[in-house]
Amino acid sequence: MTAALGLLQAVDIKTPDTTGHLTMGYVAIGAIFAAYLLFLWIRVRKTKQR
Amino acid sequence: MTIRPWTLALWGLAVALNALALYLVFFYAPVELQMGAVQKVFYYHVPSAISAYVLLFLAFVFSVLYLWKEDPSYDVLAYATAEVGFVFLTVVLVTGPIWGRSAWGKWWVWEPRLTSALILWLMYSAYFLLRLFSRHEVRSARIAAVVAIIAFFDVPIVHKAIQWWGSIVHPKKVVLEPAMRQTYFVAMAAVFVLAAALTLTRWAVGRAEEDHLASQVSP
Numbered sequence: 001m002t003a004a005l006g007l008l009q010a011v012d013i014k015t016p017d018t019t020g021h022l023t024m025g026y027v028a029i030g031a032i033f034a035a036y037l038l039f040l041w042i043r044v045r046k047t048k049q050r
Numbered sequence: 051m052t053i054r055p056w057t058l059a060l061w062g063l064a065v066a067l068n069a070l071a072l073y074l075v076f077f078y079a080p081v082e083l084q085m086g087a088v089q090k091v092f093y094y095h096v097p098s099a100i101s102a103y104v105l106l107f108l109a110f111v112f113s114v115l116y117l118w119k120e121d122p123s124y125d126v127l128a129y130a131t132a133e134v135g136f137v138f139l140t141v142v143l144v145t146g147p148i149w150g151r152s153a154w155g156k157w158w159v160w161e162p163r164l165t166s167a168l169i170l171w172l173m174y175s176a177y178f179l180l181r182l183f184s185r186h187e188v189r190s191a192r193i194a195a196v197v198a199i200i201a202f203f204d205v206p207i208v209h210k211a212i213q214w215w216g217s218i219v220h221p222k223k224v225v226l227e228p229a230m231r232q233t234y235f236v237a238m239a240a241v242f243v244l245a246a247a248l249t250l251t252r253w254a255v256g257r258a259e260e261d262h263l264a265s266q267v268s269p
Contacts, residue, residue, distance in 0.1 A: 018085070018086035018087045018088040018152045019086075019087045019088075021087075021088040021091075021148050021149070021151055021152040022087045022088045022090050022091060022152075024148050025088070025090075025091040025094075025095075025145045025148045025149060026072075026075075026091075026094070028141075028144045028145060028148060029094055029098075029141055029144075029145060032137065032140055032141050032144065033137070033141075033244075033248075036137045036248070040251065040252060040255055043255055043259070044051055044255055044258065047051070047255075047258055047259050047262050048051075
């Protein structure tokens with residue numbers, strides 16, 4: 001939790017305004033779904049390789 | 051792995067609806083006067099929370115059915131719905147603090163809704179750790195089902211936290227002007243269709259893994 005808040009604080013320096021936080025929010029949403037789709041794709045590949 | 055045609059159609063609809071929702075969020079919905087542009091995080095934050103509630107409820111139902119009927123197909127469904135629900139819960143817990151930093155000046159406040167939502171996320175983290183480190187054993191599936199059932203009881207607590215204990219950051223009621231309401235409904239439809247497409251895809255992955263294991267066990 002402390003590490004996560006520290007990371008957010010570091011990012012916050014570069015995005016101090018409300019538009020910056022909006023961009024950060026939607027980039028985060030995109031990154032989460034992209035990461036999950038990648039995770040699913042790796043699982044499918046692993047199942048096929050076994 | 052077989053992805054059915056209507057799952058692909060649902061993915062097409064999810065992409066189209068999300069493109070429309072994002073257009074409305076950034077170019078149509080007005081900027082809220084008090085919080086500024088960051089309020090637009092709301093359009094995905096709230097539907098993601100509703101999707102997480104629904105998916106975690108389904109995980110609860112399938113876990114009960116698995117313990118009752120002992121049919122592995124319910125376990126596959128419980129795992130799939132819990133996993134996609136967890137992804138949406140993560141979206142809520144990531145976008146909330148980003149919104150909060152702009153709106154309240156703080157990333158995190160230890161108030162009832164945020165704290166109970168974090169506890170929910172930690173309980174499902176335990177569920178996935180259990181599944182990842184002891185996969186494909188009947189006993190671990192049973193324990194995971196019990197964890198999913200217990201964890202679900204936190205969902206109504208998260209939802210009702212504001213009414214029960216109040217909140218210094220979450221409003222009890224949100225009033226939206228027409229353009230905001232239209233954007234919200236399109237975003238909600240987009241997120242729900244995305245949740246359905248992800249769940250069906252994840253279910254197909256789960257079935258493929260089960261089939262693969264069954265083919266290894268049988269001669």
